[in-house]
Amino acid sequence: MGAHGPAKGLMRWVTTTNHKDIGTMYLWFSFAMFILGGAFAMIIRAELFQPGLQIVEPEFFNQMTTMHGLVMVFGAIMPSFVGLANWMIPMMIGAPDMALPRMNNLSFWILPPTFALLASTLFMEGGAPNFGWTFYAPLSTTYAPDTVTFFIFGVHLMGASSIMGSINIIATVVNMRAPGMTYMKMPMFVWTWLITAFLLVAVMPVLAGAVTMMLMDVHFGTSFFSAAGGGDPVLFQHIFWFFGHPEVYIIILPAFGVVSQIIPTFSRKPLFGYDSMVYATASIAFLSFIVWAHHMYTVGMPIAGELFFMYATMLIAVPTGVKVFNWITTMWKGAMTFETPMLFCIGFVFLFTVGGFTGVMLSLAPADFQYHDSYFVVAHFHYVMVAGAVFSMSAAVYYWLPKWCGKMYDETMGKAHFWISFIGFNLTFFPQHFLGLAGMPRRIPDYALQFTDFNTMSSIGAFIYGASQILFLFNVIRTIVAGKPTSEEKTWDGAEGLEWTVPTPAPYHTFTTPPDVK
Amino acid sequence: MHLQAKRLLKLTLSPVLLLLGLLSTGAWAEEAQRWQVNMAPGVTEVGAQIYDLHMTVFWICVAIGVVVFGVMFYSVFTHRKSLGVKPADFHESTTVEIAWTIVPFIILIVMAFPATRTLLEIYDFEDTELDILVTGYQWKWKYEYIDENGENISFFSNLRTAKSEIYNEDNKGEYYLLDVDEPVVIPVNTKVRFLVTANDVIHAWWVPALAVKKDAIPGFINEAWTKALKTGVYRGQCAELCGRDHGYMPVVVNVVEQEEYDAWLAGKKAQAAEIKALMDKQFTLDEQMAAGKPIYDQYCAACHGLNGEGGVGSAIAGSPVATGTVAGHLDIGVNGVPGTAMQAFGAQLNDVDMAAVITYQRNAFGNNMGDTVQPIDVYNFKQGQ
Ligand SMILES: [Cu+2]
Ligand SMILES: [Cu+2]
Numbered sequence: 001m002g003a004h005g006p007a008k009g010l011m012r013w014v015t016t017t018n019h020k021d022i023g024t025m026y027l028w029f030s031f032a033m034f035i036l037g038g039a040f041a042m043i044i045r046a047e048l049f050q051p052g053l054q055i056v057e058p059e060f061f062n063q064m065t066t067m068h069g070l071v072m073v074f075g076a077i078m079p080s081f082v083g084l085a086n087w088m089i090p091m092m093i094g095a096p097d098m099a100l101p102r103m104n105n106l107s108f109w110i111l112p113p114t115f116a117l118l119a120s121t122l123f124m125e126g127g128a129p130n131f132g133w134t135f136y137a138p139l140s141t142t143y144a145p146d147t148v149t150f151f152i153f154g155v156h157l158m159g160a161s162s163i164m165g166s167i168n169i170i171a172t173v174v175n176m177r178a179p180g181m182t183y184m185k186m187p188m189f190v191w192t193w194l195i196t197a198f199l200l201v202a203v204m205p206v207l208a209g210a211v212t213m214m215l216m217d218v219h220f221g222t223s224f225f226s227a228a229g230g231g232d233p234v235l236f237q238h239i240f241w242f243f244g245h246p247e248v249y250i251i252i253l254p255a256f257g258v259v260s261q262i263i264p265t266f267s268r269k270p271l272f273g274y275d276s277m278v279y280a281t282a283s284i285a286f287l288s289f290i291v292w293a294h295h296m297y298t299v300g301m302p303i304a305g306e307l308f309f310m311y312a313t314m315l316i317a318v319p320t321g322v323k324v325f326n327w328i329t330t331m332w333k334g335a336m337t338f339e340t341p342m343l344f345c346i347g348f349v350f351l352f353t354v355g356g357f358t359g360v361m362l363s364l365a366p367a368d369f370q371y372h373d374s375y376f377v378v379a380h381f382h383y384v385m386v387a388g389a390v391f392s393m394s395a396a397v398y399y400w401l402p403k404w405c406g407k408m409y410d411e412t413m414g415k416a417h418f419w420i421s422f423i424g425f426n427l428t429f430f431p432q433h434f435l436g437l438a439g440m441p442r443r444i445p446d447y448a449l450q451f452t453d454f455n456t457m458s459s460i461g462a463f464i465y466g467a468s469q470i471l472f473l474f475n476v477i478r479t480i481v482a483g484k485p486t487s488e489e490k491t492w493d494g495a496e497g498l499e500w501t502v503p504t505p506a507p508y509h510t511f512t513t514p515p516d517v518k
Numbered sequence: 519m520h521l522q523a524k525r526l527l528k529l530t531l532s533p534v535l536l537l538l539g540l541l542s543t544g545a546w547a548e549e550a551q552r553w554q555v556n557m558a559p560g561v562t563e564v565g566a567q568i569y570d571l572h573m574t575v576f577w578i579c580v581a582i583g584v585v586v587f588g589v590m591f592y593s594v595f596t597h598r599k600s601l602g603v604k605p606a607d608f609h610e611s612t613t614v615e616i617a618w619t620i621v622p623f624i625i626l627i628v629m630a631f632p633a634t635r636t637l638l639e640i641y642d643f644e645d646t647e648l649d650i651l652v653t654g655y656q657w658k659w660k661y662e663y664i665d666e667n668g669e670n671i672s673f674f675s676n677l678r679t680a681k682s683e684i685y686n687e688d689n690k691g692e693y694y695l696l697d698v699d700e701p702v703v704i705p706v707n708t709k710v711r712f713l714v715t716a717n718d719v720i721h722a723w724w725v726p727a728l729a730v731k732k733d734a735i736p737g738f739i740n741e742a743w744t745k746a747l748k749t750g751v752y753r754g755q756c757a758e759l760c761g762r763d764h765g766y767m768p769v770v771v772n773v774v775e776q777e778e779y780d781a782w783l784a785g786k787k788a789q790a791a792e793i794k795a796l797m798d799k800q801f802t803l804d805e806q807m808a809a810g811k812p813i814y815d816q817y818c819a820a821c822h823g824l825n826g827e828g829g830v831g832s833a834i835a836g837s838p839v840a841t842g843t844v845a846g847h848l849d850i851g852v853n854g855v856p857g858t859a860m861q862a863f864g865a866q867l868n869d870v871d872m873a874a875v876i877t878y879q880r881n882a883f884g885n886n887m888g889d890t891v892q893p894i895d896v897y898n899f900k901q902g903q
Contacts (some may be wrong), residue, residue: 138759138760164760227735233735272608307637314629320621331590337600354583360579366568366636367633370557370568372731434554437555438555443765443766446695
């Protein structure tokens with residue numbers, strides 16, 4: 001590698017502008033946050049193991065639910081996909097690096113201090129943010145702990161980081177594709193990220209606006225969200241969910257991309273309906289802007305609003321269905337093998353679809369009057385977030401790890417990770433559907449006695465799921481340290497795409513001269 | 519069929535069958551049961567409609583799931599490299615793509631009809647016969663019955679579960695966390711409109727059996743209605759995160775026959791009239807001390823101690839406030855100390871009780887102020903601020 005190799009020591013990581021280094025840092029950072037957010041979840045589930053208060057007080061419980069949500073969404077899932085984008089997009093489109101490498105460095109290095117700040121609020125007077133990750137006003141303004149100011153600052157920083165990250169991805173995909181790599185030849189992962197990046201650029205400023213208005217309400221005497229001063233608490237929810245609904249697609253679209261890469265590989269058959277996948281992704285992105293108030297059916301909207309948001313939301317099932325059908329048809333008449341990445345993808349398709357079903361149920365406004373803010377919703381979004389985003393991320397790591405480090409992971413351990421996750425996950429979240437339908441509200445530290453059995457079951461599942469992630473960490477570290485070396489360019493015989501044409505492990509610089517794409 | 523495919527069929531069907539078994543275990547009681555896995559239709563027309571909608575969509579999803587997952591698992595079990603299969607090469611079919619865009623769309627339209635119908639029903643506020651103003655407080659509910667003649671009656675409804683049950687020092691009662699000191703009472707077969715609002719943060723008033731969930735938003739008044747077709751006690755909880763004790767503000771609705779409701783209402787009105795009569799009365803210090811003690815013990819002692827020694831709240835014995843001006847003392851009693859556990863009791867205690875408890879604090883535990891606070895003093899204080 002000589003002069004073109006990485007610098008040595010700590011400064012390599014601080015000053016790096018290399019997309020692979022930055023991708024690696026993003027991935028490790030997001031895994032650290034995944035463990036932290038997971039630890040919060042374990043506290044929540046431990047408290048809910050039995051009725052009554054055993055371990056924590058309600059104040060602290062609320063801090064845990066809030067921090068769990070914030071850390072998982074903004075610290076674990078989003079950065080993990082940015083890390084994946086950093087590693088893979090240049091290699092998939094035949095570019096030497098990201099278009100804006102210095103900004104890339106900055107957008108990563110904003111994150112660790114931001115989350116350190118957010119986590120430190122746990123030790124401050126008044127405690128960490130306790131108003132839920134959706135931070136509805138006025139609970140998050142007039143009635144918030146003092147640390148809300150740090151929270152607002154943190155959200156601004158995360159937003160800045162995300163916007164920089166997405167501008168970088170857009171710039172890279174638009175400008176740096178190898179000759180011959182037309183848009184309709186791009187791998188699905190690149191497509192889904194391109195669309196995600198546009199969503200991010202569109203909605204992160206909206207979130208920034210919301211928290212800025214909160215800041216004004218808290219410190220400068222305005223009343224955006226206080227009826228007493230002429231404002232409106234519901235306005236907050238409209239703004240939040242205008243960001244929040246696209247946000248859930250920001251999380252899931254890259255996951256769709258990953259699955260669309262991996263299923264064809266292990267089916268040894270090209271992705272079915274590539275074009276329709278692109279159009280479906282674009283339609284989902286468009287629809288995601290006009291459905292936000294389905295989170296607010298019970299706020300007292302006029303009936304015309306209810307109907308509009310209900311119909312629009314139901315529509316999303318169409319392009320989402322197309323995706324699922326395409327994945328399954330890709331498997332159809334393939335010659336499948338079931339290495340760990342494929343197992344996670346099949347798990348993804350199965351469980352994400354279950355989450356999609358409950359999504360359709362939730363879209364129906366009248367039924368939502370019963371489901372809303374109950375454990376049914378908690379079950380629904382963990383099916384799409386965990387079995388969706390996290391499963392696909394696990395698949396991605398196993399799939400590309402050999403390419404990243406030139407070592408093979410332990411397949412048996414990988415499969416064990418999948419099966420334990422799968423069982424633990426379902427044991428945790430499937431009973432939560434029942435709890436919600438029987439009437440258990442979300443975000444409560446204690447519950448009526450008839451909810452005991454399923455809560456206990458759910459907590460046991462959560463501990464199993466949590467433990468399986470330690471196995472994952474162990475497997476990854478073991479691979480890097482002592483995995484069986486591999487130098488095959490194509491780790492998987494069915495894999496297609498430019499990333500499989502570079503040497504294994506991928507050298508520090510790839511595609512310094514652009515490849516020819518036919 | 520392949521052996522494996524058969525095994526697979528069994529595997530996929532068994533959880534479905536299990537679920538079916540659970541779903542069909544007879545009619546649901548109105549109260550949540552142990553091991554309950556499904557929504558209950560409850561005791562209203564709308565609730566039954568919502569339940570039907572829920573079940574329709576559920577079965578549609580099950581049907582789609584059986585087909586889609588059936589195809590997927592069939593493929594997973596038969597189209598394997600280990601069985602020596604050679605992969606096919608197709609990757610496109612416009613016809614198929616169009617079909618699976620249109621078919622789901624049609625299914626959605628089928629779902630939209632009953633959903634729209636039920637929604638219109640929920641939004642139909644014609645002919646309501648009784649109005650109750652529901653106000654969420656951190657962390658209790660207040661109910662006010664709107665009376666044409668302006669003779670509204672109102673009361674607070676607090677969690678009745680003892681701290682010792684919550685902290686596992688005592689056995690938990692049957693209605694653990696779902697019991698209140700004073701339930702809201704409504705007549706059966708009557709279309710009751712709830713006007714829902716809040717005093718501080720957003721709450722949500724939810725009673726599953728009555729099929730009502732509505733956000734209680736400070737500064738705004740939302741409407742919801744129910745018509746219970748069966749008498750009974752129906753329980754629910756606050757559904758919107760509202761701070762520390764969000765898990766501890768249940769809703770209990772007592773649906774009774776019309777006659778029983780009338781009697782209850784008359785009793786409430788008589789009580790209110792009694793208090794009104796007492797407003798003008800001048801009490802002696804001894805009378806106020808005797809009246810104040812039980813109120814203190816019930817409402818204040820948990821934080822201030824039975825002997826005024828303090829605890830969560832500051833000590834009342836020798837307190838500068840309790841031995842200071844009456845106005846200053848009333849101010850804290852009526853308005854509380856914002857940002858502390860000392861809440862505003864102005865709305866929760868009527869003026870007669872407030873006068874008694876303040877007098878008690880000023881003259882018990884060695885605080886010998888010798889002054890007597892009268893109901894009219896509290897009234898004047900409230901008017902003056
Ligand atoms: Cu949404
Ligand atoms: Cu609440």
